[in-house]
Amino acid sequence: MRIWPFRRRARRAAPVLTGPKLDEHPWYAKATELSQTGTLTMARRLPALIGQVMRLAWRAARRDLLVTIVLNVVAGIFTAFGLLATTGVLTALLSSGPTPDRVRAAAPQLLLVGAAVTARAGFAAAAQWAQARLRPQVQRLVEQRLYELTTALDLTAFDDAAFQDDLHRAKTRGVDSAPSMVDNAVDLFTAAVGVVAAAGALGVLHPVLLPLLLLTAFPEGWAAVRAARIGYLTQLGLVERRRRSWILTDLMTERVHAAEVRSFTVRDFLLHRYAGLAAEIRDALLDLARRQTVTQLQGDVLKGVATACMYTALGVLLWRGVMPLAVAGTAVLAIRAGQTSLISLVYSLNRCYEDGLYFGDYVAYCETAERRVRAPEPVPEPAVAPVLEDFREIIAEDVTFTYPDADAPSLDKVSVRLRRGEIVALVGENGSGKTTLAKILAGLYGPQDGVVRWDDVRADELHPDVLRRAIAVIAQDHTHWPMTAADNITMGDDLAAPGVRESVGRATAASGADEVVAALPHGLDTLLDRRFADGHELSGGQWQRLAAARGFYRDAPLLICDEPTAALDARAEHHLFEQIREHAARDGRTVLLITHRLASVRHADRIYVLDEGRVIAHGTHRELMAEKGLYAELYDLQASAYRFDLVHDDARRRA
Numbered sequence: 001m002r003i004w005p006f007r008r009r010a011r012r013a014a015p016v017l018t019g020p021k022l023d024e025h026p027w028y029a030k031a032t033e034l035s036q037t038g039t040l041t042m043a044r045r046l047p048a049l050i051g052q053v054m055r056l057a058w059r060a061a062r063r064d065l066l067v068t069i070v071l072n073v074v075a076g077i078f079t080a081f082g083l084l085a086t087t088g089v090l091t092a093l094l095s096s097g098p099t100p101d102r103v104r105a106a107a108p109q110l111l112l113v114g115a116a117v118t119a120r121a122g123f124a125a126a127a128q129w130a131q132a133r134l135r136p137q138v139q140r141l142v143e144q145r146l147y148e149l150t151t152a153l154d155l156t157a158f159d160d161a162a163f164q165d166d167l168h169r170a171k172t173r174g175v176d177s178a179p180s181m182v183d184n185a186v187d188l189f190t191a192a193v194g195v196v197a198a199a200g201a202l203g204v205l206h207p208v209l210l211p212l213l214l215l216t217a218f219p220e221g222w223a224a225v226r227a228a229r230i231g232y233l234t235q236l237g238l239v240e241r242r243r244r245s246w247i248l249t250d251l252m253t254e255r256v257h258a259a260e261v262r263s264f265t266v267r268d269f270l271l272h273r274y275a276g277l278a279a280e281i282r283d284a285l286l287d288l289a290r291r292q293t294v295t296q297l298q299g300d301v302l303k304g305v306a307t308a309c310m311y312t313a314l315g316v317l318l319w320r321g322v323m324p325l326a327v328a329g330t331a332v333l334a335i336r337a338g339q340t341s342l343i344s345l346v347y348s349l350n351r352c353y354e355d356g357l358y359f360g361d362y363v364a365y366c367e368t369a370e371r372r373v374r375a376p377e378p379v380p381e382p383a384v385a386p387v388l389e390d391f392r393e394i395i396a397e398d399v400t401f402t403y404p405d406a407d408a409p410s411l412d413k414v415s416v417r418l419r420r421g422e423i424v425a426l427v428g429e430n431g432s433g434k435t436t437l438a439k440i441l442a443g444l445y446g447p448q449d450g451v452v453r454w455d456d457v458r459a460d461e462l463h464p465d466v467l468r469r470a471i472a473v474i475a476q477d478h479t480h481w482p483m484t485a486a487d488n489i490t491m492g493d494d495l496a497a498p499g500v501r502e503s504v505g506r507a508t509a510a511s512g513a514d515e516v517v518a519a520l521p522h523g524l525d526t527l528l529d530r531r532f533a534d535g536h537e538l539s540g541g542q543w544q545r546l547a548a549a550r551g552f553y554r555d556a557p558l559l560i561c562d563e564p565t566a567a568l569d570a571r572a573e574h575h576l577f578e579q580i581r582e583h584a585a586r587d588g589r590t591v592l593l594i595t596h597r598l599a600s601v602r603h604a605d606r607i608y609v610l611d612e613g614r615v616i617a618h619g620t621h622r623e624l625m626a627e628k629g630l631y632a633e634l635y636d637l638q639a640s641a642y643r644f645d646l647v648h649d650d651a652r653r654r655a
Contacts, residue, residue, distance in 0.1 A: 046349075049356035050188075052363060053181045060137040064130045068186055071127035076193035078120035079337065131186050135179040142178040142362065146171060149369040155444045157372055160404040166365045168243055173235070174362030181355035188348035194341030201334045206317065209331055212310035213338050219306060220346040223299025227292045228354035234288040238281055245277045255530070310335065388470035389557050391454045394418040394441065394590070399450035401436055410436045412613045413450065417606075418558070421588040423581065425601035427631060428610035434594045437610070438560050441592060443467040472554035476563035478547035480538075482529035485517055489549050495524065503553055510579040511548035512572050540567040548576055552583065559583060562594045573597070598635045607631065 057065045150167065157163050195213075202209040251257050252270050261267060314331060396416045402409040411433045418424045418441075426434040439445045441452060443464055452459040459467055481488050486495045489507060493500050504524065508514040520526035520536060529535045538546065544567040551559060561580060565573040577600050584591045593601060601607055602621040609617040609624065609631045617629050624631040 046353055046356060049181070049360060050185050050352065053178060053185055053356070053359060056141065056178060057134055057138055057182045057185075060141045061134055064133045064137070067130040068127050068134065069189065071123045071130065072186075072190045072193050075120045075123040075127060075190075076197040078116045078123065079194060079197040127190070131183065134182055134186070138179040138182050139175075142175050145366060146175060146362070149366055149373065152373045153369060154372065154446060155439065156404065156446075157369075163368070163372075163404075165239055165243070166361070166368060169236075169239060169358070169361045170365035173358040174365065177355040177358035178362060181352060181359050184348050184352035184355055188345060188352050191341050191345035191348055195338055195345055198334045198338030198341060202331060202338065205331050205334065206322070208313060208317065209310070209335070212306075212313055213335060213342075215306045215310070219299045219302030220342070222302075223295050224346050224349050225353055227295045228351075228357070230291050230295065231288060231354055232357040234284055238284055241277050241280055245274060245281065248274045248277070388454055388457075388467070390420075391557065392420055394452070394454050394558065396437070396441060396447075396452045397450055399437070399440060399447040399452065401440060401445060401447050408613070410613050411440070411447075414610070414613070414615050415450075416441075416608050416615065416618075418590050418592060419605075420557075420590055421584060422605040423584045423591045423593060423603070425593045425595070425604040425607045426610060427595070427598060427601060427607060427634070429634070431612075432610040433613040434610055435562055438562055438592060438594055441558075442471050442473055442560050470556050471558045471560060472551040472556040474548050474551035474559070474561045474564040476566050478543065478550075480528065480543055482531070483527070484524065485520060485526050485528055485546065486524035488528060488546050489513075489524075489553050491550065503555070504549075507549040507553035510552045510583070511545050512575050513542075513545040513549040516542045516545055541569060541572065544568055545572065545576075552579070555589075557588075558590050558592065560592045560594075563596070564593075565595065565597065565600075573600075598631075598638055 054065070150171075199210050199213055202213055248270055251261065252267075252274070261270065314335075394417070396414065398413045398415055399411055400409055400413055401411040414433065414437060416424070416426075416437070426437060428434055436445065440447055443459060443462075446460055454470075486504065489504050490500060495501055495504070505514070508517055516538065517523055521534075527535045528538060530537045544565070548564055551561070551564075559580070564580075565576055568576060580591055580593065581603065583589050593604060595601060604621070606618060607621060607624055608615050609629070611630060617624055617627060617631060619627075625635065
């Protein structure tokens with residue numbers, strides 16, 4: 001094992017971290033703003049945060065929320081009643097006379113105290129049960145909202161690094177903070193009721209004790225809010241490093257990367273990078289622990305001074321005879337109860353405020369996502385379905401598109417035309433804009449300039465789902481869904497529904513996936529993920545055939561094939577291209593084909609050649625070869641390799 005020499009190296013050298021600096025991220029400005037915000041400002045923000053999460057809890061389970069609040073109030077009333085009843089008990093016990101007589105005089109008050117304690121315990125238990133019901137219902141609501149918004153976003157959102165950071169914070173601490181904040185907000189309310197109950201009892205006993213009790217809350221409250229803010233800013237500053245750390249964790253632990261990690265012997269490299277990030281995270285958390293401990297210590301000292309002042313005032317009142325001994329005894333019990341509630345209140349305040357900061361990230365993400373979700377005035381589906389199904393032509397006119405943070409457009413005033421029943425090919429070198437154009441035609445990206453029309457209907461006026469149901473895609477980078485083979489083809493359709501199994505059979509035969517399915521231990525019902533019991537794994541070519549079957553199964557009027565044969569052998573590739581041509585000939589289906597195998601596009605009805613985001617030529621294979629341009633150059637390069645091999649093999653045979 002070479003891990004010990006590596007560990008010594010990791011301690012000596014700091015890692016080289018690539019990527020943008022922390023202060024270049026937009027969310028770092030938020031951290032700077034928060035670091036300059038005072039405690040009073042934070043305290044003013046807390047009611048708004050609590051209001052947001054309470055509205056969320058109201059939508060999730062209003063009955064449980066109401067029951068929790070009402071029962072906690074009732075429990076607080078019984079707390080105050082029990083404290084005041086204790087005065088009667090102590091007065092009777094401390095009066096003059098024989099002990100049996102004093103005990104008998106105190107008995108009714110003792111019964112009242114016992115009844116009050118029992119009732120308070122019962123109502124508090126019922127309130128806790130109702131509160132426990134709130135958490136899973138709030139959790140479901142916030143997760144559902146996050147997933148609904150995220151899955152509705154345009155694909156461009158996932159190309160935006162800043163937006164990815166927002167999503168990362170929302171789905172980690174943000175989602176979990178919502179039910180936690182509901183718990184803490186309810187605990188805060190419960191503790192506040194307890195404080196009010198104790199304070200009310202003290203106010204009845206003697207008004208001077210009331211402000212002294214409340215004074216003890218301020219030092220610890222200040223410390224809690226400050227500690228929460230320090231913790232939040234630290235975690236915020238670690239977002240980028242944690243995300244990189246988790247990416248490295250996936251690289252070192254996921255099966256899909258395991259072979260390449262070993263083949264290229266990058267174990268030490270990955271461990272070195274991970275150790276550097278882990279060291280930075282550790283140092284930041286150690287510094288956080290030190291700063292929070294110092295803050296808490298300062299709060300405890302101030303709290304001790306306030307408590308001493310309170311008990312001194314109680315002693316002075318007794319010394320001067322302002323307060324009877326029985327009332328003083330009750331006051332001590334009320335002070336103890338009040339301080340217990342204050343401790344709970346301060347802890348809940350700390351947790352509520354800290355969770356509120358992370359919940360604010362979730363709320364901010366949802367608001368940003370809602371603004372980014374494209375919501376056009378939808379044309380009724382029955383009105384546009386015939387247009388999409390029986391279109392005459394699809395036209396992209398002067399389409400321009402630039403990725404977030406890119407310096408140059410990926411597409412610059414590109415125009416293409418796809419007629420019904422045609423096979424149209426996009427060719428060009430890597431980075432020429434072929435896949436970007438295909439995604440725009442598929443409705444995954446919206447052009448920043450220009451327009452896409454299906455006959456006279458603008459694509460941007462259609463609901464995205466209506467448009468996408470008219471399009472099938474066979475992608476090179478397809479998803480390996482951890483589901484059954486049937487689910488990977490039908491994408492949600494029930495295999496037992498009428499006609500579905502027959503459609504799956506036609507799609508698998510067309511793509512060559514029928515041989516793959518036949519070899520699986522449970523056929524279409526085989527789970528395609530080895531991370532689960534009885535799961536099965538496919539090769540790259542087998543997955544490619546399954547992805548092609550997915551596209552054929554949809555049988556949409558427009559089929560987009562983006563490098564559909566990249567992982568296929570020669571025989572499977574020939575079979576798939578034959579099926580694509582048959583698909584276009586059947587029922588007038590249109591095919592948009594992207595491939596680097598130029599021999600496969602010779603029979604396309606029209607070929608568009610892209611270079612650096614522009615269409616530089618278009619026409620048939622014969623026309624483009626006659627132009628002697630980029631297409632002819634690329635075609636001849638590929639053809640020459642085959643001709644060289646044939647000549648070389650012939651020469652060897654003669655020799």
